Amino acid sequence: MNILDVANLYKGKYVTYFQDKHGKSKKVKFSYAKIKLPVIPDKKLTLVIVRGLGEKPMLLISNLKPESKKLTEVILRVYIKRWKVEEYFRFKKQQFDLENIRVRSLNSIRTMDLILTNLIGFIAMLSEKRNTTKLSLWISKLAKRIYDIPNFDYYAIADGIFEILKKSRTGIKSFLNSNIKFKRSQQPNLFSLQLC
Structure with a gap:
């Protein structure tokens, strides 16, 4: 089966809340399904289907075997935390x-x-x-x-x-209070040296 067809079978058995980028609480529904991928048929995986964070459902594949709402929610929250780490590295590279x-x-x-x-x-x-x-x-x-x-x-x-x-x-001298007296640095610079 196509993974989107599998996801459409699950409408959200569990509910949790996340804060969106504006700080508002957002209702999120999620479910999980046991799956196998054709390229690794002997590996048992879990598909976590998340609805409410975007127009299309978010699909997360995990090798954990959640048997409860709590473990499924942990997978979801860990992924969102990981996304924040990715945003940090993207910021570091781009900015x-x-x-x-x-x-x-x-x-x-x-x-x-x-x-x-x-x-x-x-x-x-x-x-x-x-x-x-x-x-x-x-x-x-x-x-x-x-x-x-x-x-x-x-x-x-x-x-x-x-x-x-x-x-x-x-430097930062111009940002500081003008009443502060600065000691002249004893470090010589190229312009203060007399070269022969």
Whole structure:
């Protein structure tokens, strides 16, 4: 049988609730069916059919054998958590063009990845405080979004930070209070050295 024909036989035996991207609670119906695939006929699999997350039912294939609503719901929730991890890696690759970094050693790649991971951690902290601090409001405003910023607002925060930093030519001194006196660095630079 075609897998869609199998899915159409199951209309949703169990019900659970998920939050959509706008934070509203959404009713989701799900069922499961034992299946076998033609390419691996000796392997027993489970098809989890989920209705309510989109126009078409979501079909998840698992090697777990759920015999209850609880285990089927665990499969569904784990998949949705996994999808958030995939979104993190997609953000990392797209927003910072990670796959286009030109370095010569594995250590350099690891260093760049660590820097990006720390930066995304900072963005995540700003995302948690969304619209509650002046900094997060300011960054969201500078992101220049036409529509409302979605729940996964990492792209907007990264764009807002980019807008702030692209105008900076002297570092963060200009952002700080002008009453603060800075000690002159004792580190020589190329322009302060007299070359013969």
